Amino acid sequence: MMIDIVSAIQSPNASLAVQQPTQSDFSTWFSNEIARANQALGTADSQLKQLAAGDPIPVHEVMLSLEEAQLTFQLVTQVRNRLLEAYQDILKMQI
Template sequence: MSAEALPSVASYASAPIAEPQLLPLEKAAPAASGGVQGAGFSDLVTQGLRNVNDQLLTSQTDLQQLATGNVQNLHQVMIRLEESRLSFQLMMQVRSRLLEAYQDVMRMQV
């Protein structure tokens, strides 16, 4: 590796980083009157599953483009692949916690 290759790496380090996108909490927070305002729990879970599915489909498309050599920016492809992997892992953890909570409720004696 030559010393001339290092300045090109520095250009990637100075590239702007996309800010994370968060869902607004107001939709899921209970209202002052005791009711739930906005989307219900099933709607939130469904939307989360759709988001994870969309990320996985995008990653699959990126991998196909990478295999055919049609990728312009390998760095962005790798970032999207890692984001989809983390999203899938988070979804699996949430699923496991939901199943544990359901099993705990089912074990309760009335």
């Protein structure tokens, strides 16, 4: 159960609304994170190519883009690994 905190903060006299999470919340989030990781990797790659070509791009921006891409990719990879572990645990359960 999720409580809509933002609306409670905006109108403190209103009662807290309890919402049932939809089944697509996680899949939507995971799809968005994969797209975000792909975009971060593409941006980092393009900036790295620009730097290698001698374009005037600050090195610190390239390094920040590379680090952001790495962290985003690690997040997606760890979530995937945890999902696979949970799936394998479910398969091992006795019925």
